[in-house]
Amino acid sequence: MSIVKGIIGAIIGYVVGAALVTAIRAATGADPWDLEVATMGAYLPMLGGWLLGVGVWGYWARPWFGKDAKTYTFTGWKRFFNFDTDHKVIGIQYLVTFLFIFFLAGLFAMIMRYELMNPGLDVLTASSYNGFMSLHGTMMVFVAVAATIGAFGNYVVPLMIGADDMAFPKLNALSYWIVPMVVVFLTASFLLGGYDTGWTGYAPLSVMTRTGALFFNLAFVTLGLSSIVGAINIVTTVATMRAPGLSWFRLPIFVWAIYISSWMVLIFTQFIALAMMMVALDRTVGTVFFDAGEGGAPLLYQHLFWFYSHPAVYIMILPGFGIMLEVLAHFSRKPLFAYKYAVGGMLTIAFMSAIVWAHHMFTSGMPQVLLRPFMASTELISIPTGLIMLSAIGTIWQGRLRLRVPMLFALGLLFNFLFGGITGVFLADVPADIQLQDTYFVVAHFHYVILGGGIFALFAGIYYWFPKMTGRTMNELLGKVHFWWMMIGFNLTFMPMFWLGLNGMNRRIADYVPSLGGTNRMISIAGFLLGTSFVVFLWNFIYSWWRGPVAPANPWGATTLEWQVSSPPPHENFDTQPVIVGDPYGYGDPSVRHTVLEPTP
Amino acid sequence: MADSTRNTKIDLIVVAVLWIVATAITYWWLSTTSFQPMGASTSAEISDDSFDLLLKLSVPVTTFVLIVIGYSVIRFRAAPDDTDDSAPVRSNRLFVGLWIAITAVLAVYVIINPGFTGLAALADGRDAEMTIEVTAQQWNWTYRYVEEDLEIARAEELVLPMDVPIVFVITSKDVIHSFWIPAFRIKMDAVPGLESRTYTTATELGDFGGDDGFRVQCAELCGTGHSNMSTTVSVLSQADFDAWVEFEKSEGEHG
Numbered sequence: 001m002s003i004v005k006g007i008i009g010a011i012i013g014y015v016v017g018a019a020l021v022t023a024i025r026a027a028t029g030a031d032p033w034d035l036e037v038a039t040m041g042a043y044l045p046m047l048g049g050w051l052l053g054v055g056v057w058g059y060w061a062r063p064w065f066g067k068d069a070k071t072y073t074f075t076g077w078k079r080f081f082n083f084d085t086d087h088k089v090i091g092i093q094y095l096v097t098f099l100f101i102f103f104l105a106g107l108f109a110m111i112m113r114y115e116l117m118n119p120g121l122d123v124l125t126a127s128s129y130n131g132f133m134s135l136h137g138t139m140m141v142f143v144a145v146a147a148t149i150g151a152f153g154n155y156v157v158p159l160m161i162g163a164d165d166m167a168f169p170k171l172n173a174l175s176y177w178i179v180p181m182v183v184v185f186l187t188a189s190f191l192l193g194g195y196d197t198g199w200t201g202y203a204p205l206s207v208m209t210r211t212g213a214l215f216f217n218l219a220f221v222t223l224g225l226s227s228i229v230g231a232i233n234i235v236t237t238v239a240t241m242r243a244p245g246l247s248w249f250r251l252p253i254f255v256w257a258i259y260i261s262s263w264m265v266l267i268f269t270q271f272i273a274l275a276m277m278m279v280a281l282d283r284t285v286g287t288v289f290f291d292a293g294e295g296g297a298p299l300l301y302q303h304l305f306w307f308y309s310h311p312a313v314y315i316m317i318l319p320g321f322g323i324m325l326e327v328l329a330h331f332s333r334k335p336l337f338a339y340k341y342a343v344g345g346m347l348t349i350a351f352m353s354a355i356v357w358a359h360h361m362f363t364s365g366m367p368q369v370l371l372r373p374f375m376a377s378t379e380l381i382s383i384p385t386g387l388i389m390l391s392a393i394g395t396i397w398q399g400r401l402r403l404r405v406p407m408l409f410a411l412g413l414l415f416n417f418l419f420g421g422i423t424g425v426f427l428a429d430v431p432a433d434i435q436l437q438d439t440y441f442v443v444a445h446f447h448y449v450i451l452g453g454g455i456f457a458l459f460a461g462i463y464y465w466f467p468k469m470t471g472r473t474m475n476e477l478l479g480k481v482h483f484w485w486m487m488i489g490f491n492l493t494f495m496p497m498f499w500l501g502l503n504g505m506n507r508r509i510a511d512y513v514p515s516l517g518g519t520n521r522m523i524s525i526a527g528f529l530l531g532t533s534f535v536v537f538l539w540n541f542i543y544s545w546w547r548g549p550v551a552p553a554n555p556w557g558a559t560t561l562e563w564q565v566s567s568p569p570p571h572e573n574f575d576t577q578p579v580i581v582g583d584p585y586g587y588g589d590p591s592v593r594h595t596v597l598e599p600t601p
Numbered sequence: 602m603a604d605s606t607r608n609t610k611i612d613l614i615v616v617a618v619l620w621i622v623a624t625a626i627t628y629w630w631l632s633t634t635s636f637q638p639m640g641a642s643t644s645a646e647i648s649d650d651s652f653d654l655l656l657k658l659s660v661p662v663t664t665f666v667l668i669v670i671g672y673s674v675i676r677f678r679a680a681p682d683d684t685d686d687s688a689p690v691r692s693n694r695l696f697v698g699l700w701i702a703i704t705a706v707l708a709v710y711v712i713i714n715p716g717f718t719g720l721a722a723l724a725d726g727r728d729a730e731m732t733i734e735v736t737a738q739q740w741n742w743t744y745r746y747v748e749e750d751l752e753i754a755r756a757e758e759l760v761l762p763m764d765v766p767i768v769f770v771i772t773s774k775d776v777i778h779s780f781w782i783p784a785f786r787i788k789m790d791a792v793p794g795l796e797s798r799t800y801t802t803a804t805e806l807g808d809f810g811g812d813d814g815f816r817v818q819c820a821e822l823c824g825t826g827h828s829n830m831s832t833t834v835s836v837l838s839q840a841d842f843d844a845w846v847e848f849e850k851s852e853g854e855h856g
Contacts, residue, residue: 127825198822204793205776205824292794298777299792333679334687338697363779363788363820365771365797371720376712386704390697393669398612399687400679411670418666422659425711431651431719434644435786438779438820502652503638504783504813506820509828513813588689 002082006054010181013049017042036214040284043218047181054177055083060170083177085169086571090176091155092469095462097179098147102455103538105139106531108132113527119514129510131194131212138199138216139186142223144316144454149227149265150176152461153234153258153319155469159562159569160252162243162578162595167236171229178226182219189215198508200309203290203301207282214283217276224273231265234258243561243595245580250594252560252584253329253336253343257322260346261315264353268315272308275301299366306357314353316450317417318346320457321388324410327460328392330558331407332399335585338391345387352381362430363437371430378428385421389414404556405479409460412487416452420445423498441501447494459486459537466544467551471568474548478540482533489530496523560584564597616672623664631656639812641784641805641836647722648786651715658707727800729768733761737771737778737791740826742817749846751853758833759817762842766802779821782834784814790821809833 021041026032052061058070060083074082079089080096111132115124124132158166166172189195195212197205201220206213238259242251251259279301281287288294290301321342329336336342358366358374392414401407423445426432436442459482466474496519505516512520554563561578562569578597586592636656637649679685732747744759745752759782761767771780773791780799781788784807789799809815819830837845 126828130822130825130827196822196824200822202777202822205822208776209824292792296794298794332677332687333685335689335691337690338692341692341697364790365792365795372717375716375720379708379712379716382708383701383704386700389666390700393666393673394693394696396673396677397669398609398690399673399677400683400685401674401677402679402683403674411674414670415667418663422663425659426652426655429651429655429711429716429719431648431715431723432655434788435648435652435783437788438781499636502636504818506781506818508822511828513816515813586689588686592689 002054002058006050006177006180009049009051009053010046010184011049013045013047014039014042017045034284036211037284039214039218040280047178047222050181051174051177056174056177059083059085083173085165085173087154087158087166087169087172088469088568090172091151091153093176094147094150094154094179095152095469097176097183098143098150101139101183102143102147103534105136105143106534108136108139110528110531112136113524115510116512117521117524119512119517119520121511124510126510127196128194130196130198130508131190133508134195134198134216135186135190138219140450141199141312141316142182144450145265145312146179146223146227146230148319148323148454148458148461149234149258149261149315150230151458152254152323152465153230153262156465156562157234157255157258158237158241159468159565159573160255160560161238161241161246162561162574162580163237163241164572164574166233167241168233172233175226175230175233178222178229182223182226185215185219185222189213189219200305201276201279202298202305203279203282204292204298206279206301207290214280217280217283220276221273221280224269224276227265228269231262231269234262235266238262243578243580247580249340249343250580250583252326253339254319254322254326256343257318257325257346260350261318264311264315264318264350268308268311268354270308271304272312275304275308278304299361299364302361302364302366303358306360307354310357310360311350311353313446313449314349316454318349320413320454321346323457323461323464324413325388325391325395326560327406327410327464328395328414329585329587330556330560331402331404331410332396333402333587334395334399335583335587335589336391337394337397338387339583339585341387342391345384345391348384348387349381352377352384356381359428359433362433375428375430379425382421382425389418389421404463405474405476405483406460406464406556408480408483408487409456409463412483413453413456413460416448416456416490419495420448420452423448436501438507439501440497440505440507443507444494444497444501447497452490452494462541464556465562466541467555468562468567468569470545470548471551471566472544472548473551473555474544475540478536482536482540485533485536486530489526489533492526493523493530496526559586559594561595561597564595612672612676616668619668619672620661620665623668624661627660627664628657631660638814639784639805639807640786641807641812641815642782642786642801642803643726644723644801645784645786646804647719651719654715655711658711662707723800726766726802727768729766729800731762731765731767733759733767733769735769735771735780735791736774737780737819737823737830738774739776739824740819740830742780742830742832746846749850751846751849753849756832758835760835760837760842760845761803762839763803763806763836765839766800769799769801771797771799776823777821778819778823778830781818781820782814783816783818784812784834788820803836806836806838808835 018038021038022032062069189212192212195216278289288296290296290298356378358370359378551567553566578595582592582594584594640649734745736743741755743754744756771789771791773793778791785801787799787801789797807815815834817832
């Protein structure tokens with residue numbers, strides 16, 4: 001019902017906004033109807049109408065006008081379709097929503113790989129290839145930015161710090177319920193013929209191309225809004241709601257990772273919204289920010305875009321590092337190695353991420369004087385990144401490794417990220433990058449980081465926290481089958497792409513020189529292997545949630561707080577306020593305890 | 602205690618031996634293999650040298666981490682019925698110190714070499730004897746040979762003389778494109794309102810039929826025709842090039 005009200009609100013908002021703009025245009029003598037201008041005018045009323053309808057009015061805003069707020073009465077599965085403020089419900093909402101986007105975007109990748117099996121155009125046109133490619137990139141970036149923080153940042157962080165919920169539960173629900181509008185804008189873009197600028201949306205192409213591009217701009221701005229609202233909440237929660245005794249250096253490393261990435265979201269996301277809005281204004285009201293013929297500056301877009309989008313890479317991967325280190329420690333039954341260096345590494349990455357953006361622009365024609373400093377800063381960021389690797393391999397060294405499914409994904413991440421990180425050193429080197437920039441070498445590199453790193457972490461997190469979130473257990477054997485299938489498919493798909501880029505295959509092309517046909521065909525087949533691995537996961541995920549064996553409170557024997565309450569936890573999380581008395585990784589040392597809370601049987 | 606010390610020693614020695622062996626095998630493999638396609642210019646040599654040096658430096662780092670992961674998974678895997686914890690080692694000053702020192706030295710080293718040295722080498726080649734203005738538009742290339750006063754609009758081929766230092770002055774009429782010749786390892790975006798330069802000297806005769814790296818390929822997404830926005834490249838001797846220029850000019854007069 002809430003969703004229906006939301007849709008009605010959105011439609012009313014769009015009609016009112018668009019009508020107002022059209023009326024003004026008619027009154028000033030301009031051609032009254034223009035879809036893009038009307039949509040720009042309708043953007044805020046539409047978003048507002050949706051949010052008010054979906055629950056903001058009923059559960060939040062009514063008291064502002066002297067009315068009683070509606071009482072929230074939903075239980076069971078209906079909570080997931082309503083304006084629920086429980087962080088545990090919101091975490092699951094994020095997880096399922098972004099898994100859906102992930103699989104849809106993965107399907108688009110399959111379509112692209114099918115087209116790329118042979119040189120020449122087979123099933124797609126050059127135009128539709130660009131459309132699928134752009135949507136694949138955009139949706140996957142959205143998943144990488146928001147899935148882990150949204151799902152586990154919401155579900156696990158309050159539990160890990162001994163809080164009963166987030167600092168601002170209503171704001172938390174708001175940040176989730178903005179996301180469906182992102183999906184609406186992306187769908188509208190698709191229906192209007194898509195856009196052919198890739199997720200990077202470089203101006204002036206993005207200003208000149210078809211109408212779908214405007215909806216891409218609005219989708220990105222909307223996701224940015226959701227991210228910022230969510231980040232405010234997480235930063236506040238971790239800063240103010242930690243249980244007594246939970247000092248900063250007793251925080252589980254995953255909480256640190258989410259906390260630091262949330263700060264980065266808070267600081268940097270406004271710049272992507274700015275870049276997107278400037279393109280949207282160039283398209284609709286004739287500002288000429290990026291029109292060189294009228295005094296605009298095309299390169300300005302790239303500076304703004306990468307000033308967000310490079311930190312965004314770390315926003316995507318830091319939570320992944322957090323999950324990896326968390327899992328490695330618990331499944332090696334060993335304290336996290338060099339904990340403070342890992343935290344210091346993450347903090348240093350966060351600071352340095354602000355001064356490396358122009359390494360995406362070495363061949364852009366920007367002033368030559370910028371090459372050396374950005375090359376230097378980019379090579380130097382490998383040092384704090386190395387600290388994460390140090391912590392990881394130090395943790396597994398002489399541990400007692402339990403190779404359960406979450407552990408396999410964490411080890412897989414470590415393996416994959418090694419190649420992603422090392423090839424980053426090549427790309428940061430200007431003389432080498434001149435050949436590699438905009439080729440499949442870059443495609444391989446960032447898939448090793450984002451898919452091999454971030455998405456492997458997402459799956460490690462799903463297998464690790466599934467018992468906590470659903471109260472049920474996933475099938476171990478199917479999990480292992482999924483891991484090996486995905487791991488082999490992933491490496492067979494992306495490892496040859498390094499070679500492909502070096503040998504002259506540039507990015508974002510539907511057609512290529514015939515000599516690269518054999519390698520591309522092999523990559524496509526490996527890609528289908530990777531794609532089908534998720535069938536195993538989906539079966540396991542859905543069936544286990546429905547019929548899986550009931551999970552105990554602490555199936556992994558882990559020390560952190562979320563495992564000391566029942567699976568799933570009660571509504572208020574803890575019956576009594578937990579007190580923290582030691583660090584979270586007291587393995588092998590009976591004198592170190594994390595909490596005095598007795599595990600629920 | 603004595604027992605665990607001995608184990609640590611054995612673990613370290615085995616890992617060190619495996620690391621050395623893996624590194625040696627990888628170096629041997631790299632010495633028999635080339636990942637690089639044909640390079641046919643001065644800039645190609647500089648770019649490839651940078652890449653090869655980085656590849657050599659990355660080998661011991663990569664093999665070290667892989668060997669530690671592999672060894673740990675096999676050697677430290679717990680039995681299914683194991684319920685014990687590991688020894689609570691939280692850090693190791695020597696290992697952490699070495700790690701930070703080595704990664705820092707490597708990072709600073711690659712900034713200087715091949716980074717700064719490569720850029721300096723590229724800058725050395727900037728006394729061009731020939732200027733070619735490259736104008737990109739959706740979805741074709743126009744080449745203007747300034748000294749020869751010859752313009753080839755919507756070109757199908759870029760013809761260059763061998764051993765002549767060339768500067769390409771690159772711009773665009775509409776959106777951003779990128780001027781890339783894979784066999785020369787040069788790439789520079791064509792940006793509306795900007796004139797960007799890139800320098801190279803062809804060092805081999807050749808054409809697209811011989812090696813498909815001899816092509817100009819748009820490397821920045823520029824819309825529907827992006828995939829096929831390319832022309833072939835042909836490198837001729839100076840005499841053949843002069844003849845080609847004469848021919849094209851007379852074609853222009855008569856056509």
